[in-house]
Amino acid sequence: MRKVQLAPSVFGADIVNLKEELKIMEQNNVDLLHVDVMDGAFVNRIAFGSDHIRMLKKHTNIPLDVHMMIERPERYIDSFIDAGADIISIHQESTVMLEHCLQVIKNKGRLAGVVLSPATTPECLRYIMNLVDMVLIMTVNPGEGKQTFMKSMLPKIREVKEMIQDKNIDIEVDGSIDEETAAICLSAGANIFVSGGYIFTDTEKNISILQKILNIPKKHI
Incomplete structure (x- = not known):
């Protein structure tokens, strides 16, 4: 069994009170901090860059799980690593250099992830x-x-779980994760759960709810 982890998405937090939110997450033993990077091209929104990652790194010891929603991510991987990213995930659809991107991340001693959008097959x-x-x-x-x-993604989670079998690979889910959807994704085989809007409506309370549903202990031993 892979370790089950909770990864609040900083994009859903109140930026004005982010320092306080980080303190709450640390006190409640959150495993990862999910950081969305968006370029306004690969996706319509714009959010966070290497400078923001560097600032987050200064204010928290929670590992930074960086999700690159940008075109040609190979241009920016080094800057995100230098800024303090611990995990970097690349969309399969965003580059023709996916293998190269993953190799660069691994060579720098960071964890490398591949992101599959809803219409993307796991075959890659x-x-x-x-x-x-x-x-x-x-x-x-x-x-x-x-x-x-999208409940139609549950078979994809199961398919990926079957593909990886006993390999040392985590399955993370991201998108409208709350107390109901976290439970069904856990049953399907996911073990890392990104949640933004749900958690930050009442940070401490909702972290506790998700940790209970996911059987994550409040205090890690």
């Missing part, structure tokens, strides 16, 4: 499995807000 994973530490399965379309969780 067969050719890069040796370079992948995590598969991020989008349960909504990337970069858009107020979407409904």
Whole structure:
């Protein structure tokens, strides 16, 4: 069994109170901090860059799980690593240099992930499995807000779980993850859960709810 982890998405936080939110997450033993990077091209929104990652790194010890929703991510991987990213995930659809991108991340001693949008087949994973530490399965379309969780992604989670078998690879889900959808994704085989809008409506309370549903202990031993 892979370790089950919670990864609040900083994009959903109140930036004005972010320092306080980081303190709450640290006090509640959050495993990862999910950081969305958006360029206004690969997705419509714009959010966060290497300078923001560097600032986050100064204010928290929570590992930074960076999700690159940008075109040609190979141009920026080094800057995100230098800024303090611990995990970097690349969309399969965003580059013709996916294998190269993953190799650069691995060579710098970071964890490398591949992101699959809802319409993207997992088939590409067969050719890069040796370079992948995590598969991020989008349960909504990337970069858009107020979407409904796609239950049609549950078979994809199960398919990826079957593909990786006993390999040392995490399955992360991102998109409208709340107390209901987290439970069904866990049953399907996911073990890392990104949640933004749901968690930050009442940070401490909702972290606790998700940790209970996912059987994550409040205090790690």
